[in-house]
Amino acid sequence: MNHGQQSGEAKHEDDAALTxxxxxxxxxxxxxPDDLVEHYLAKSGFQCPDVRxxxxxxxxxxxxxxxxxSDALQHCKARPAPVVKDKKQQKDKRLVLTMEDLSxxxxxxxxxxxxxxxxxxxPSTGMDPATRDE
Incomplete structure (x- = not known):
């Protein structure tokens, strides 16, 4: 088999897979949702009737x-955990995604x-220190 024939077969397989x-x-x-995607595509100037x-x-x-x-979660997990004051908070190990993690x-x-x-x-930024849950 020559190179041209192999290339043609590979292209045909790629086209079939894409189809x-x-x-x-x-x-x-x-x-x-499709409507949301269509809205933002239209907002950027792109119109397409093809649902696919x-x-x-x-x-x-x-x-x-x-x-x-997923990457933000990894950054969140890599962040040092805050010091826990009581046992109830120690059991509750919820992760809090911050803007810094996302950024x-x-x-x-x-x-x-x-x-x-x-x-x-x-959530406690700007609150009175006496009322903070942290």
Whole structure:
């Protein structure tokens, strides 16, 4: 078999796989609704009547959000845990995703997030120290 024939067969297989994937998007309901994707695509100046393409964008967006959330969780877990005062709080080991965790994760994808100086990164920010639960 020569190189040209192999290349043609590989292209045909790729085309078949792409066609099958696009067809499968018709049966898939992404987490992000089609209307929302269409809205933001239209807002950016893109119009497309093909539902498969809308769903492809939704799936790509869903993957991006999941990757960012996963990376932010890793940053959250890597952060030193606060000192716990009582045993009840010690049992409750909920992780709190902060804007800093999210910013670090997004920065890895080339998205720089800046928040204003008055941004409250903690539910107790700005509260009277006597009423804080921390």
């Amino acid at each position: 099958e994937f696009l067809a499968s998007l018709m049966d898939y309901t992404p987490t992000i 393409l809308i769903r492809l964008v939704a799936v790509a967006t869903q993957k991006f959000v999941a990757d960012v959330a 670090k994760a997004l920065r890895e994808y080339g998205v720089n997030v800046k928040h204003p100086e008055y941004f409250a990164d903690s």
